[in-house]
Amino acid sequence: MISQIFILSSKGDHLIYKDFRGEASKDSINVFYEMVTALSGDQPPVVMTHKDHHFIHVRQGGLYWVASTKTNPSPFTIIEFLNRLAALTKDYCGSLSEKSVRMNFALIYELLDEMVDFGYIQTTSTDILKNFIQTEAVSSKPFSLFDLSNVGLFGAETQQSKVAPSVAASRPIMSSRGEQGGKNEIFVDVIERLSVVIGSNGVLMKADIQGEIRIKCFLPTCSEMRIGLNEELNIGKSQLKGYSSAVRVDECRFHQAVKLDEFDNFRILKVCPSQGEQTVMQYQLCDELPCAPPFQLFPSVEKDYVNRVLIFLKLRCDLPPKSTALNVSITVPVPKGSVSMSQELSSPDQTAELQPKSKALLWEIPRFPGGAQLSALFKVDVPGLSSASLLEVGPVSMSFELPKQTCTGLQIRFLRLSPTQTGLSQRWVRYVTHSDSYTIRI
């Protein structure tokens, strides 16, 4: 049972404080803040204990969302709840920041009152909540056309801007007055996270894909939406790996509101989206990549002079030629004693630097077209170099994003709203793949 809920700014200011059970004092906020700021990096941060008081917190939007308890509740329940609370706050207030929380404190108190009673979680569904909530949201930013240019994909924090001209990320869903941007829009995002380990011999050792389909809905009323996925989508480790380009996932989970009666035969998800953001389907694929891994690295590490290591990296992007990878960054751990580095890069928009703190060199490439191959040479000075310290080079880790790409090949065939909306309704479908953990061993 949740005893208290509070929201703190990153500086520890009290933004929201609500006591549900009267069994703890308000001092616990300060106790929590002291504990969380004293936490060192290698301690698990989720659950903290002070005497018989347990704090569970998440960080979102630069704020601490904290629940405290004196009993033995499920940390999953509380973490899930805090994440939902943050998501709802974002839905209701438009964005998630210290300022928007401050401005809408009355609304958030009202939400909390309906969501939790005596520490029991009641509901987190916008559909139910909208029946009870009286307070109007106050948008922290006036709507302006200029803002359109720097709005990202709401589901994934990317810098990629031109995908959909939308104010999705910073608009309260519930505003009834002030018809600002009151467009009938619905967004469907397919987001995949890729984690890959490639052995030193170039063999793919492990590949996992975690994917999800998220929708954000601004339609005031929407009775039913049908999302059509690839017809040849296979689920489970089936033996029929047959001939063609069948798309396969190991396992999938659906939002409670998704109706699956047409899923088995036609791969159609039926959902009545409530306003706001929700994940309708999560899926994963383990140990198999339907396509080649997007990057291959050909490294060579040599001892040059007495105190210098030569690292030559050749990186090839195996995406189709029309696609591009963005924000590619490559991190190579270097020997502990490294003091300085010089580099030869193939184009001026790339950068590379030695990061003495993490003992690694970081090579960044803003755009990397499919089929291209880039190479770079790094000379690292290491006083007192021994043959053993060459072993400290590697493994290489990469991060990147692939817009308009899904590695599983999952596609959305169609998006139908029924009954057909009167007036203009805009439907957006977006795809993106992120690197979750992409490791290449040397």
Add this chain to the structure above:
Amino acid sequence: MEWASQLCENRGLGSKMTDSKYFTTTKKGEIFELKAELNSDKKEKKKEAVKKVIASMTVGKDVSALFPDVVNCMQTDNLELKKLVYLYLMNYAKSQPDMAIMAVNTFVKDCEDPNPLIRALAVRTMGCIRVDKITEYLCEPLRKCLKDEDPYVRKTAAVCVAKLHDINAQLVEDQGFLDTLKDLISDSNPMVVANAVAALSEIAESHPNSNLLDLNPQTINKLLTALNECTEWGQIFILDCLANYTPRDDRESQSICERVTPRLSHANSAVVLSAVKVLMKFMEMLPKDLDYYGTLLKKLAPPLVTLLSAEPELQYVALRNINLIVQKRPEILKHEMKVFFVKYNDPIYVKLEKLDIMIRLASQANIAQVLAELKEYATEVDVDFVRKAVRAIGRCAIKVEQSAERCVSTLLDLIQTKVNYVVQEAIVVIKDIFRKYPNKYESVIATLCENLDSLDEPEARAAMIWIVGEYAERIDNADELLESFLEGFHDESTQVQLQLLTAIVKLFLKKPTETQELVQQVLSLATQDSDNPDLRDRGYIYWRLLSTDPVAAKEVVLAEKPLISEETDLIEPTLLEELICHIGTLASVYHKPPSAFVEGSRGVQHRRIPPRAGSVESAESPDVGQSGSSEAPPAVIPSQGDLLGDLLNLDLAPPTSTVPSVQPSMQMGAMDLLGGGLDSLLGGDIGGSPSMGAGLGAAPTVMPAALGGAPAVGGGLGDLFDLGGGVGMPTGFYVVPKTMWLPAMKAKGLEISGTFARRGGIIQMDMSLTNKAMSVMTDFAIQFNRNSFGMAPAGPLQVLTPLSPNQTIDVSLPLSTNGPVMKMEPLNNLQVAVKNNIDVFYFSCQFPLSLLFVEDGKMERQVFLATWKDIPNDNEAQFQIKDVHLNSDAASNKLQGSNIFTIAKRTVEGQDMLYQSIKLTNSIWVLAEMRVQTGNPNYTLSIKCRAPEVCQFVYQCYEMVLKN
């Protein structure tokens, strides 16, 4: 905070009201201003004012002075304003209880409002006002709301019962709210059901014995139906409640499992984990050969794997839970090794947990893959992680024999890197590998010796010294190596010093000619220059051994060592079972039972997994017996301090103990070992030394003799006397009620409570043994440490049938007083070792001295007088016995029942003086004078004895006998 409002104005928002301006700093007279605004006629203005008040409240300012003004705003039809006022009330009502009464009328009125939102709001808020006076007004509205037509009101009222119960439990019971709440379990609305279940579960926890949540198949069925319809949070309440239910048979258990399984694919990980908890618990009841059991195992894996795709915080929580599940049922995840491979960007706490699980899942089938990964990890940057990875390689070698060779060569590769902490960690694990596979990998010793200089951590130094000592005959310059360590002997940690002492003694026994000087040096360093008692004691033992009988010394010091166990860091089985019942909760993250961190009675009940169906009824079928033995808890880990217990455990556990009836010969064999082990425990403080194993080889001591007495007769005789004692004497020996001697938590599920009695001149130890573990216990035996009065078991422990789970057996053990004597502190302390097929457990208890008062303790009057004078006055002790409401005759009668004999009585000035004598089993006489004044409940007792240390305990006996 002003910046926020400025910002808004700058953006041309001046006209639009925003909440942030309420945070503008308070100035003087602000309260006054707010007061005026609150009393304004305009609704909008009022609302703004209340918002300002609440804003101040949030940042911690005291706005309680505005209480009456805010309450005045309460009567409004504007819902938004009403909610704000209620928010204020909840916060300040407690500090202003008298004022809060002002609000009651409005609450009561609101509970009748046609709008269900307002009805629910009123009843919810009233419950949150934790003021006693309000509760009486709350009852009637609450009763109505519990039967409201609107489910939203009903679900709010259900929670309100729990709130009220928290404030005034008696009231809730008197008003019959609990029954209404029970009825709500059958409500048509799933949300109401969920809240009723949640409220009842919480109330039930504070009444552990009530059957509030009367779970029977019908209610379970209702809950399962509601499960499909209610919100995700309601599903969690219901699943948690289901987890407390114990199905009647395996069929019911299977049908519940079938209906819970669909929850495993829920998107909310909290629902998934609660479902996993229910399944893990109920699975225990399913027969393992059932097809469905296998299906269920397969279904559990994917949701657990999916949990690992969450953010690191949730991953960590998930991993802690998976760690438990893997220990309980490794088969669930045995094919999923790859998902536990670490990612470079995992936080360190996630990496360490994953590593732990990897080792638990390592098997012959996947060892190659695991080793390749571990080798990669060992070259990473993070020191802690690297260390653990190296250690993990060693654990793999010990766990999977086929891989040992590869593990050793991997470790050697790592030693070649010369990275300091890698080398040290590798040497520590290689020592364990040597112990597990003796005489197999000694060829690597040369490589190890090259790295001697780089070792700076005590554990690594100790490991290296152990290796040198153990293999001294193969290392040509062993004496030089050890000598080099000896130079800085005093700067070393205790661990290293002890190890060095033992290693040099080993070396001396192997190569006596060249190392005489060295051994003398180390012995004198240990015995004369050290002030560490452990080191000194061990030094003296070696010294005496070497000087009296070098052959015996060789047998002791170079004895064969017991094998080390494969699994390390396993959670103790009873704790594991309890934790499995708490999957998904904080307990599973801390790996501690909830009673360890939750205050008060809440959640303190220990939960148990229900026993597997059939294992009790059909105990005679050999099949089940087998499965019982495979369930036997694995041996748990030599942590340094417990080494002795562990060594005993390893050798004692008879490998084929599944035969249900215990044969006497077998019991005897086990006894011998126990006797030897215990003696070695008493022999001196050498626990933790590798030479400890020698203790096991020692010749059996007194025990066989004691066993010689016909066991059956002993017990029967005791019973006879028991009967005689009960009938013959009106005021018999007072027996203290049984107290807990050994809690189940400390003894792998065996719980012992007991007391002592003297019946017809025979001392008996009455014990109740309870099996709280999952597996059958057999082969019980008992042994005492030497004690002050030479008490020893006069026969074996009569537990002839195996003790099945949850069974309790009462045994009476006759005791003799001619065992070995050693003075204990306190005098009446008795240290006991009990052995069963699982382990040996030690506990100590204290017996009342009256146990030792013999029947012929009545002294001649003259002798009494002479003795009293003869004992010096220094030996006299005086005590007060308070609050005894007996006259002197009754008291003397009562005392006689416990063999305290009154020899003479004298009455002086209304004061009775009683002169009494007692004789102990070891023929010590105790004389006493008791003064009893009529009308005064306080007695004065003077005790004289040649051994004055017993006086205190004699007094305790008086106190005990007279007051009971």
